[in-house]
Amino acid sequence: MTLQPLAISPESRRAALESMTEGELDVLVIGAGVVGAGAALDAATRGLRVGMVEAIDYAAGTSSRSSKLFHGGLRYLKQLNFSLVFEALRERKLMLNTIAPHLVRPVEFIFPLVTPAYDRAYAGAGIGFYDLLGAGRGVPHHLRHIGKRRTFDIFPGAKRGKIRGGVLFYEGQVDDARHTMMLARTAASYGALCASSARVTDYLREGDRVVGARIEDLETGEHVDVRAKHVVNAAGVWTDELQEILGEKGKMRVKASKGVHIVVPRDRIDSAVGLITETEKSLLFVIPCPWSEDFWIIGTTDTEWNLDLAHPAASSADLDYILAEVNVMLEKPLVRDDIVGVYAGLRPLLAGESDQTSKLSREHAVVSAAPGLTVIAGGKYTTYRVMAEDAIDAAVDGVRGVEPSRTASVPLVGADGFDDLWEARVRLANEHRLPVKTVAHLLRRYGSAISEIFELIAAEPELGNPLATSDDRYLGAEIRYAVTHEGALHLVDILARRTRVSIETADRGKSAAVEVADIVADTLGWDAAQRQREIENYCARVDAEIESQRQPDDRTADAARMGAPGIRESADAADVSA
Known part of the structure; x- marks a missing residue:
């Protein structure tokens, strides 16, 4: 039976946070990069009740900023790390043939x-x-x-x-951000509760055991307690920070x-x-x-x-x-x-x-930081699925009745039927009155979920027009879809990760910010003031990044970049969604 894709939307995000507080999760995953999303999918496909929280956005960190390759790692041959190379090559085959051919x-x-x-x-x-x-x-x-x-x-x-x-x-x-997004959507489609803009501020503990986490909703400022039989820290470079919350020395260092x-x-x-x-x-x-x-x-x-x-x-x-x-x-x-x-x-x-x-090693490690808390760190993008499997194996160790990992044979949303649709792209272009190049672009981004894009265009034909400010690379429907189906909450989510406008236009997406804001403002419930704040924040981010690239070294570049905090960081008590 073909998996029915579940949309991740602002509404589903709010519902997910609410559902996480009702009863006890089997597994709570912290971090929605490729490893965290992979762990959520691994756990969900085993039939576990899973929640995944992310402080910023899906793939907001390392998982949108890689070399865009599924590769074995030639450099690791030089280090005689044959096991890592062989493992990565095996995973590359799975991605190309089974999991994400689109x-x-x-x-x-x-x-x-x-x-x-x-x-x-x-x-x-x-x-x-x-x-x-x-x-x-x-x-x-x-x-x-x-x-x-x-x-x-x-x-x-x-x-x-x-x-x-x-x-x-x-x-x-691969486009890493799109792959991680589809991974999260697939996890959600198997029942995982997924919420971005949800930051862990503390662990819940009973004695020395971790029994969940306190979560701050960065869109509302509210705090909720989420109880779980086991917590998996898949926070990547933030691993050490989350270990420090325990108030004791972590068992691994990143x-x-x-x-x-x-x-x-x-x-x-x-x-x-x-x-x-x-x-x-x-x-x-x-x-x-x-x-x-x-x-x-x-x-x-x-x-x-x-x-x-x-x-x-x-x-x-x-x-x-x-x-x-x-x-x-x-x-x-x-x-x-x-x-x-x-x-x-x-x-x-x-x-x-x-x-x-x-x-330093690109191999990964899984450790028990405390009873009820597993930490996964290290590794490389190509081997995310193995890392996720190892993390969930550790989380459910000793629990009876839990199935082994299935993710080696679970296609991501958009994979089923992709080959047939790719062969039919000329016919699809004619049916939907779009250039063949545009349909090919959509198939490579959404696979068989392209039908959802077509549905948006059918409902609002003007969304079939390309953005004037992105050299015609993206349709208006893709911008709306980023919110309604892929959980984007802010302009930066759309311009830097759902699309790549931020690194493929001469002004780094500043002019596109206005056009994109007009498409999503009503969907996200922005009034005129909120729309303007989003545009100004995005443009300030671009200006700060360009200024950092003029600086001679890391310290001065960091100081320049920090001049424009992220939209979630700039929230205050008066308007925490700004």
Whole structure:
């Protein structure tokens, strides 16, 4: 039987918080990033009564700011971490073939060779072994060594006199924020109670046992107590903060590593495939944008971050580093003015003996922080499902009658029927009087849930028009849908995560803020003053981020970014929804 998708809306959010206070949950998950949403789905598909709370928004942290890849991790081969690579390659296959074929797809990369003999032996052997490990695991088994002439055919923008050949292979790519959103919707469709803008301020305890959490509703200022047989802390880089609430030393420590990416127009790099090169510190990817053919995503950095966790800031030094590294490969170098968008995310790495975050483990750990409280941390986006399964296994350890994890065979909302719809995209375009390119874009974002978009357009035909301020990339229906079906509560939720307007328009979405606010104001119940506050807050956020990117280092960049607090942080007693 096909799963009936359940909408996550402002109304369902309020109902979920109310339902969480009625009786006792089996599991309460803290955090709605990819691991938290994965844990909620894992628990819900086992038949457990589950609640998930998130202080900001779905995928608001690390899970919307990754490299947009489902990959095994070439760098971990160098560390001889074969188990992590094999596990990630297995998960990549599941995403491509079973769980999210509408959201994840293969993308071809070239590893340009600079010193043919050494690079071909060193890089070729490593990639060859990586390709062999991944054989039959979701992407084409297509490793090829190519010479200089063929390399320049595929990568015409390669630097003359520098690039002397290449190695071709495949990875998997994804829009991480959309994937996490669909993961949360799937959890909700299996019965999980999901609420964003719901911050844990304390744990409920009976003796030394954790029996739930006190939750602050950041949209109303109200506090509620949610009781649960077990609590799972899946808060990523906020793990240590939530452990400190216990008033005792945590049993694991997480160190935040900042990863910065830039977005540039596709025509600035002449290549038919993605690019990957090794730097002194890590690997640098030039990735075809998974949601638009108009851009490249380039990154990443890997530096320790000890400042504000909610708003990691990219500095001028970060941008200079990325430009310098990518320009090693390019005949026509990129310059600052080529950058359309910038985003910075924090990886929650398990702290070890090394002070260099690039050497810390990406493997995950599950610990019992106290009776009734399990903490999951570390890992990487690609292995979120395994992390979620391990966390719920730990939470229900010793509980009779609980089924084992099912998520390896549970498709996300939009996956069922996607292949048939993709083949029928021309017919769908004709039926709904939309360009084929638009229907393809919608299918890659919503899969078979595209029918819900069509329903919105049928009810309000003007929603079938594209936004004038986003270069026609998004329909008005997608903006409305972000609220009615995907739980967006504020402009930043829509412009930075439900869409990617914030990193793919010249003004970072400032002009779109007005148009988007007009579409959702009535749906969200905003009066004129609230609508204006939302626009001003979003524009202040953009200005602060741009100013931070002019600063020379992390500390000055952080100070600049902190000049514009988030819309949820700026709430006060007089108007907590502002």
